[in-house]
Amino acid sequence: MSTAVPAPAPSGTAAAGPALEVRDLTVRYGRPVRFGGTAKTSPAVDGVSFDIAPGETLGLVGESGSGKSTIGKAILGLQPASAGQVLLHGSDITRASLRQRRVTAIDLRVVFQDPYSSLNPAQTIGKTLTEPLRVLRVPKDQHRPRAAEALAAVGLPADAIDRYPAQFSGGQRQRIAIARALVCDPQVIVLDEPVSSLDVSTQAQVLNLLADLRDARGLALLFIAHDLGVVRFLAQRAVVLYRGQVMESGPIEEVTQRPGHPYTIALTAAAPVPQPAEQARRRAAREALGIGTAGATPTAAGGCPFATRCPLVTDVCRTERVPLTPAVDSATSGAGWVVACHHAGQAAGMRPAAGVSGNRSLSDFLSLFLWR
Secondary structure (H helix, E strand, O other), rough: OOOOOOOOOOOOOOOOOOOOEEEEEEEEEEEEOOOOOOOOOEEEEEEEEEEEOOOOOEEEEOOOOOOHOOOOHHHHOOOOOOOOEEEOOEEEEEOOHHHHHHHHOEEEEEEOOOOOOOOOOOOHHHHHHHHHHHOOOOHHHHHHHHHHHHHHHHOOOOHHHHOOHHHOOHHHHHHHHHHHHHHOOOOOOEOOOOOOOEEEEEEHOOOOOHHHHHHHHEEEEEEEOOOHHHHHHHEEEEEEOOOOOEEEEEHHHHHOOOOOOOOHHHHHHHHOOOHHHHHHHHHHHHHHHHHOOOOOOOOOOOOOHHHHHHHOHHHHHOOOOOOEHHHHHHHHOOOOOEEOOOOOOHHHOOOOOOOOOOOOOOOHHOOOOOOO
């Protein structure tokens, strides 16, 4: 099981209880069985724990198939959890009924990846924004004012309320999706790859918008993504997933600049940098070490899931799963930075010369993508 990593209080705020807690969450998918055979299941998420404080962004990072979107679905009740708990402001909502979910929907909202398919093309923006209010039985006289307020919060004009999705660009549509999440005045928002389908300049604008909304409203954001550079732009902490297990978790600066797990190092080395020579050097280093080469067979039960792709693998990695333990450099960076690796000390020597870049500067953010 993964060890929960408590969220520090965001700077400038008093310590408070977590807005969202995930405790030892496990989600298993079953395989079809015929003629009364024993059902077989495989874990998409295996004992994942984390929490998010009000006013904080937690980045959930991993490649396709890592289980990050499944975690988001389990939190939202779109995918049943096989074990573990999801707590919203201390209340267990893991197996909440539809009636109970209607109540929690006020505080827990979602923004999906595709701004084109997530909006009904036959509905005006006003109708789309007020639909959650109707479902939650908010008085009708509040619908239009709250929709207009949400549009203003995301930087869209008031007349957008009577227009249709086809009249907006992809970036504007994602702003509308964010407005739909804001209209209920939530405390927690799950963001499932919210900028991956947008062009780079629009990505930066949407990320800046999310950061401003988080700071102004004290929102707890779960930011699901596959790109560490994008995550560093917005998050204060990161949880790195591989095959449903936590490989590393800690402050975003440590995870991106001094990664402690070979898988995090591989993600860091794969992130784009604005220097062509450094990009080529990283690519050559990855190929020489064998990082990123998919294993032919899955790791045996109980072993490290990254063993078949790790250049540091030994027999113990294939048979024993190591719990999350303090990172090699954690003594100099404070509590909360943990790694699940038998060879974390050796892994530290594999780090790229420069970590993942990213800050609130638009020009710096854009430069990350020039050499993709």
